[in-house]
Amino acid sequence: MPAKESAQKAARRPYAARVPADVRRAQLHDAALRIIVRDGYDAISIETIAQEAGVTRPVVYGVFADLRDLLTTLLDRQQARALQQLAEVLPPSPDLSDPDRLVAETARRMIDAVRGDPMTWQPILLARTGMPEQVRARIDTDRANLTTQIAGLLELGLAIRGGPVLDPEVLAHAIVAVLEHFGRLLLAEPDLFDTDRLVATITGLLGALK
Numbered sequence: 493m494p495a496k497e498s499a500q501k502a503a504r505r506p507y508a509a510r511v512p513a514d515v516r517r518a519q520l521h522d523a524a525l526r527i528i529v530r531d532g533y534d535a536i537s538i539e540t541i542a543q544e545a546g547v548t549r550p551v552v553y554g555v556f557a558d559l560r561d562l563l564t565t566l567l568d569r570q571q572a573r574a575l576q577q578l579a580e581v582l583p584p585s586p587d588l589s590d591p592d593r594l595v596a597e598t599a600r601r602m603i604d605a606v607r608g609d610p611m612t613w614q615p616i617l618l619a620r621t622g623m624p625e626q627v628r629a630r631i632d633t634d635r636a637n638l639t640t641q642i643a644g645l646l647e648l649g650l651a652i653r654g655g656p657v658l659d660p661e662v663l664a665h666a667i668v669a670v671l672e673h674f675g676r677l678l679l680a681e682p683d684l685f686d687t688d689r690l691v692a693t694i695t696g697l698l699g700a701l702k
Contacts, residue, residue: 513555516551516554516555517555517556517565519545520541520545520547520552520555520556520562521562521565521566521569522545523541523544523545524536524541524544524562524563524566525566525570525611525615526544526611527540527541527544528615529611529614529615529618532622533622533623533624533627534622536559536563537559538552538553538558538559538562541562563624564626567626567627567630570612570615570616571630571634573609573612574612574613574616574634575634577605577609577612578602578605578634578638580601580605581598581601581602581605582598582641582642582645586645586649588645588648588649588652589649589652589653590649590653591645591646591649591650591653591698592695592698592699594645594649595642595646595667595694595698596691596694596695596698598642599667599670599671599674599690599691599694600687600691602671602675603671603674603675603678603687603690603691604687606675606678606679607678607682607687610678610679610682613675613679614679615627616631617672617675617676617679618676618679618680635668635672638668639661639664639665639668640664642664642667642668643660643661643663643664644660646658646660646663646664647660667694670694670697674690674694677690678690
């Protein structure tokens with residue numbers, strides 16, 4: 493290959509400035525997350541991540557062993573963020589004497605969390621085709637844990653209040669399903685479905701169960 497042509501190709505390659513490893517790791521994680529949100533898991537590869545981040549493949553391999561390593565650590569990061577937000581949604585000392593109010597306040601905090609950090613929740617609630625099984629398994633586990641927490645709070649609250657006679661486990665599943673669907677509405681059409689409108693709907697549904 494002529495020297496001139498080699499020089500031209502080299503000049504066209506994206507230049508990756510030296511940055512600390514943790515900064516580069518976050519940059520590549522963010523690039524992968526943008527691809528997942530925009531194009532789905534099927535579009536993820538070392539090449540597409542490098543292009544999205546404006547670096548070369550060797551730069552990616554300098555931080556991660558392979559694509560599985562990159563996606564696993566990204567999943568760890570996003571799961572930690574989501575779990576932290578869920579922990580903040582459920583109050584540490586809830587008022588169990590008023591389950592309806594507890595559910596409405598929890599819903600408001602959850603809706604605010606989704607609205608405030610859409611990039612964390614889009615891959616969970618609006619996942620496109622091609623979601624890896626390890627991702628789906630973690631989401632299912634986290635959903636089950638949240639449902640169990642809500643069911644426990646509802647059971648205690650209904651007992652303290654003395655009714656109505658409802659199955660707290662089934663009701664918890666219904667509440668989580670509603671919250672997930674509301675989250676999808678928020679992510680798809682944030683201007684159409686504001687927080688007060690969604691919380692009022694949940695409050696109305698709970699009132700109809702009395």
